[in-house]
Amino acid sequence: MPTTQLEPAAVALLDQHVRQSEPWFRGSLRTLVEHPTVSPGGGHEVEIRRGAEAARDLIRALGGQADLLETGGTPAVFGGFPNPQARARVLIYNHLDVQPADLDTWTKGEPFRLLIEEHPERQFIYRGRGSTDDKGPALSALAAAAFAAAQKIPIDIRFLWETEEEVGSPHFDAALKGVRERGFVPDGVIVSDTVWPSASSPAMSYALRGSLQGILRLRTAFKEAHSGMAGGVARNPIRELCLLVAAIQGAAFWKAGVIPPEPAELEDFMASGFDAEYFRQSYGLDKIETHVPLEMMLRVWARPTFEVHGLAGGYMGPGLKTAVPKEAELKVSFRLVHDQNPVQIMDELRRFVHGFNPDVELIATGQLQPYMGQLSGPLSAAVRAGMTRAFGKPPVAVREGGSIGAVPMMAATLGVPIAFLPLSLPEHGYHAPDECFDWLQAAFGMRAFVHTFAALAHSSPR
Amino acid sequence: MPTTQLEPAAVALLDQHVRQSEPWFRGSLRTLVEHPTVSPGGGHEVEIRRGAEAARDLIRALGGQADLLETGGTPAVFGGFPNPQARARVLIYNHLDVQPADLDTWTKGEPFRLLIEEHPERQFIYRGRGSTDDKGPALSALAAAAFAAAQKIPIDIRFLWETEEEVGSPHFDAALKGVRERGFVPDGVIVSDTVWPSASSPAMSYALRGSLQGILRLRTAFKEAHSGMAGGVARNPIRELCLLVAAIQGAAFWKAGVIPPEPAELEDFMASGFDAEYFRQSYGLDKIETHVPLEMMLRVWARPTFEVHGLAGGYMGPGLKTAVPKEAELKVSFRLVHDQNPVQIMDELRRFVHGFNPDVELIATGQLQPYMGQLSGPLSAAVRAGMTRAFGKPPVAVREGGSIGAVPMMAATLGVPIAFLPLSLPEHGYHAPDECFDWLQAAFGMRAFVHTFAALAHSSPR
Numbered sequence: 004m005p006t007t008q009l010e011p012a013a014v015a016l017l018d019q020h021v022r023q024s025e026p027w028f029r030g031s032l033r034t035l036v037e038h039p040t041v042s043p044g045g046g047h048e049v050e051i052r053r054g055a056e057a058a059r060d061l062i063r064a065l066g067g068q069a070d071l072l073e074t075g076g077t078p079a080v081f082g083g084f085p086n087p088q089a090r091a092r093v094l095i096y097n098h099l100d101v102q103p104a105d106l107d108t109w110t111k112g113e114p115f116r117l118l119i120e121e122h123p124e125r126q127f128i129y130r131g132r133g134s135t136d137d138k139g140p141a142l143s144a145l146a147a148a149a150f151a152a153a154q155k156i157p158i159d160i161r162f163l164w165e166t167e168e169e170v171g172s173p174h175f176d177a178a179l180k181g182v183r184e185r186g187f188v189p190d191g192v193i194v195s196d197t198v199w200p201s202a203s204s205p206a207m208s209y210a211l212r213g214s215l216q217g218i219l220r221l222r223t224a225f226k227e228a229h230s231g232m233a234g235g236v237a238r239n240p241i242r243e244l245c246l247l248v249a250a251i252q253g254a255a256f257w258k259a260g261v262i263p264p265e266p267a268e269l270e271d272f273m274a275s276g277f278d279a280e281y282f283r284q285s286y287g288l289d290k291i292e293t294h295v296p297l298e299m300m301l302r303v304w305a306r307p308t309f310e311v312h313g314l315a316g317g318y319m320g321p322g323l324k325t326a327v328p329k330e331a332e333l334k335v336s337f338r339l340v341h342d343q344n345p346v347q348i349m350d351e352l353r354r355f356v357h358g359f360n361p362d363v364e365l366i367a368t369g370q371l372q373p374y375m376g377q378l379s380g381p382l383s384a385a386v387r388a389g390m391t392r393a394f395g396k397p398p399v400a401v402r403e404g405g406s407i408g409a410v411p412m413m414a415a416t417l418g419v420p421i422a423f424l425p426l427s428l429p430e431h432g433y434h435a436p437d438e439c440f441d442w443l444q445a446a447f448g449m450r451a452f453v454h455t456f457a458a459l460a461h462s463s464p465r
Numbered sequence: 466m467p468t469t470q471l472e473p474a475a476v477a478l479l480d481q482h483v484r485q486s487e488p489w490f491r492g493s494l495r496t497l498v499e500h501p502t503v504s505p506g507g508g509h510e511v512e513i514r515r516g517a518e519a520a521r522d523l524i525r526a527l528g529g530q531a532d533l534l535e536t537g538g539t540p541a542v543f544g545g546f547p548n549p550q551a552r553a554r555v556l557i558y559n560h561l562d563v564q565p566a567d568l569d570t571w572t573k574g575e576p577f578r579l580l581i582e583e584h585p586e587r588q589f590i591y592r593g594r595g596s597t598d599d600k601g602p603a604l605s606a607l608a609a610a611a612f613a614a615a616q617k618i619p620i621d622i623r624f625l626w627e628t629e630e631e632v633g634s635p636h637f638d639a640a641l642k643g644v645r646e647r648g649f650v651p652d653g654v655i656v657s658d659t660v661w662p663s664a665s666s667p668a669m670s671y672a673l674r675g676s677l678q679g680i681l682r683l684r685t686a687f688k689e690a691h692s693g694m695a696g697g698v699a700r701n702p703i704r705e706l707c708l709l710v711a712a713i714q715g716a717a718f719w720k721a722g723v724i725p726p727e728p729a730e731l732e733d734f735m736a737s738g739f740d741a742e743y744f745r746q747s748y749g750l751d752k753i754e755t756h757v758p759l760e761m762m763l764r765v766w767a768r769p770t771f772e773v774h775g776l777a778g779g780y781m782g783p784g785l786k787t788a789v790p791k792e793a794e795l796k797v798s799f800r801l802v803h804d805q806n807p808v809q810i811m812d813e814l815r816r817f818v819h820g821f822n823p824d825v826e827l828i829a830t831g832q833l834q835p836y837m838g839q840l841s842g843p844l845s846a847a848v849r850a851g852m853t854r855a856f857g858k859p860p861v862a863v864r865e866g867g868s869i870g871a872v873p874m875m876a877a878t879l880g881v882p883i884a885f886l887p888l889s890l891p892e893h894g895y896h897a898p899d900e901c902f903d904w905l906q907a908a909f910g911m912r913a914f915v916h917t918f919a920a921l922a923h924s925s926p927r
Contacts, residue, residue, distance in 0.1 A: 108688065227570075227898075229867065231865070231866045232866050232896075235765045236748075236755065237748065238750075238752050238754055239772050241775070244707070245711055245714075245773060248704060252708060282698070287688035289684065289685055289687060291685075291698050299697075303698055310692050312788060312789075312790065313780035315781050319776075324505055324506075324774060326564075326896055327772055328775070429694070434691040
């Protein structure tokens with residue numbers, strides 16, 4: 004009867020493998036980061052395809068199989084280490100696409116050049132767009148899978164690396180179809196694309212917020228008008244959109260249907276190591292809505308939000324131009340929590356906007372289902388065991404404020420358990436300037452994946 | 466005893482002079498328009514000075530005297546036709562600076578190239594930034610003054626052409642000081658920088674709105690934050706500024722102290738030829754606040770407004786980037802009517818903003834006094850007589866929705882009557898793309914000025 008743990012000899016080998024992997028890791032991360040695989044806004048399709056090809060080649064270079072899956076959008080990479088003797092089959096989800104990056108806002112290096120800094124605790128900081136979201140974690144899983152394959156751990160590990168996560172995974176159904184057509188049916192999915200609340204304790208997520216995104220557009224004139232000559236009769240589209248924002252902020256439709264967390268969840272939150280000041284500093288926040296830690300966690304993990312991201316229209320230059328603009332456009336989004344239905348809330352938003360100002364056009368640009376998973380079952384147990392072995396303490400159970408459109412789709416389509424093995428930290432700066440990953444998270448992440456694979460292989464019913 | 470009217474022989478000469486002036490007018494307007502004398506936003510000081518020098522040279526070329534007045538800002542032009550035998554001394558105010566112009570928004574020609582179109586009614590349309598606001602009217606007055614001087618009409622006509630009107634005339638005191646130092650003390654001022662309500666009837670303005678301009682700035686973070694990871698705790702500066710706009714819109718402080726027009730004024734408004742549909746089309750408006758003509762006039766001429774002109778901060782690109790911005794800035798202004806005090810309302814705005822959201826910074830960028838004049842007295846009578854002779858019907862009495870900072874300053878400093886002899890039409894597009902002037906307004910404007918000069922010379926007590 005095999006144990007659920009690696010033999011001591013294998014653990015020693017793993018340590019050696021991880022220590023020797025740093026040059027490979029930095030080289031591979033450089034390859035991935037230096038492809039500007041920016042999905043939002045479009046226009047980078049060629050770079051995304053080249054980035055996917057480079058990622059495919061990294062899997063092949065470690066002895067794995069890998070191919071691009073054509074999806075109708077930009078391609079996904081499907082690859083891994085097929086194993087006919089496997090006692091468990093696991094699909095690991097990461098994404099290769101990244102947020103846009105404005106060079107002007109980066110204070111350290113450039114977004115699409117990997118900058119490596121030595122660090123007293125973390126050994127190396129790897130800085131570049133996508134380093135933590137989500138290219139670094141993908142490479143940790145890849146290194147671990149290659150080791151597991153070389154050690155003949157009886158597990159079949161595959162990767163599904165999509166390239167449309169940052170735009171809501173519009174063609175992810177086609178990617179899942181491609182996986183099925185290639186004959187792979189996983190027993191479970193591991194997602195490595197979320198964030199620990201704190202560097203002091205590993206964490207397993209079990210819930211994601213969903214989101215709803217749209218553009219509110221109002222045109223009132225054919226050209227801008229003199230605010231003296233026509234002001235008072237001309238309708239000011241920016242002012243009217245501001246009034247609409249205030250009305251939406253006060254409205255109930257997007258705050259309804261929220262189920263408060265169970266007392267046990269609140270206990271987990273309190274035990275998560277969440278630190279208000281660390282959170283504030285990690286995300287570069289100055290003034291915040293509340294400084295009460297539990298209230299902060301609830302606001303990010305368990306409650307919906309309404310955000311305004313930008314406005315187009317009107318005069319943006321220096322000083323002031325006192326014209327009444329002819330049109331304006333607000334970019335808005337909501338984060339939604341489980342049991343809130345994005346489709347229904349989009350309908351209610353449409354009705355609300357129409358009732359408040361019938362001339363405002365609402366252009367829906369995307370919606371992602373929220374996700375609520377569970378922490379029981381053999382897959383979660385294996386990830387918990389793997390993280391505990393690697394990081395020396397059990398992971399805390401937390402929710403996640405972000406959204407991953409692919410997760411609820413995998414839950415619905417594959418019908419298998421999903422577990423989260425996150426490696427990112429708040430200080431890594433998801434979506435922010437100076438985004439980074441670090442070697443400590445990469446290295447212990449490799450160990451956590453290997454221990455998880457071992458636990459899965461040995462605990463699996465097959 | 467001289468009559469208040471030109472002799473028939475002089476009228477015939479005037480007709481001939483005006484008809485022969487079109488080539489001079491288009492050439493001179495081309496010279497002025499093709500100097501991009503953009504004052505808002507700064508950075509065009511060299512072009513403004515060159516434009517002022519070119520304007521000075523146009524006066525000199527017609528036999529007038531002219532010099533630049535250094536003011537501490539960009540220079541003003543002071544010139545004219547000194548006349549020791551004058552029975553009246555008049556100062557004519559125009560401005561040489563213009564609003565910015567975005568080439569992309571122009572559908573006809575380029576802002577700083579004079580485009581000339583033939584027109585069945587107006588004979589020629591002169592298109593370019595500044596053509597109607599205020600370079601064309603300045604040239605009509607100049608042509609008229611040169612004719613009056615050549616005809617030895619006993620009047621001393623001087624021009625004060627400033628170059629900072631579009632930024633609130635910050636150094637206009639120094640310009641007035643320069644005029645005084647050169648020994649010129651006018652009996653009255655004629656301002657030619659307002660707009661008729663309709664092409665069908667000449668108009669005399671007697672009131673200007675004032676204005677108050679500022680920037681509302683809010684910074685909540687050191688960098689933008691992921692709306693999933695931090696949304697709910699991060700304070701969204703755009704959303705908060707939208708709430709502030711809604712609060713200001715509903716507040717009383719800027720709507721207080723408005724004295725409704727007298728019944729006689731309302732009768733003048735109704736008789737002004739104001740046409741709702743012409744107004745809407747002339748200003749390129751699609752959806753408007755009201756279609757009731759009197760209500761439209763009241764809203765533009767006799768009531769304050771609150772406008773939002775633009776927002777900086779957040780994501781402006783295509784599509785959506787779901788980050789919480791770190792800072793945002795709204796550009797706002799108010800138009801104020803007479804008996805409202807801009808200094809006091811700025812104080813109240815500051816208190817209101819601080820009370821609503823103490824983290825919002827208010828940067829005051831300018832304020833202009835409203836102006837309320839009168840239509841009685843010899844100067845107004847002369848302008849009325851001059852316009853009546855030229856245009857064949859008496860001018861209607863209207864207020865003006867725009868602001869001219871120099872006018873209340875001249876009223877306070879010079880202590881002489883001020884009258885308006887406007888030549889611009891709504892369809893000319895003050896501050897708008899495709900701004901234009903036309904030969905009919907220029908030519909009849911020349912006649913109106915000459916008849917006004919004659920009336921002034923003959924009615925004056927000197």
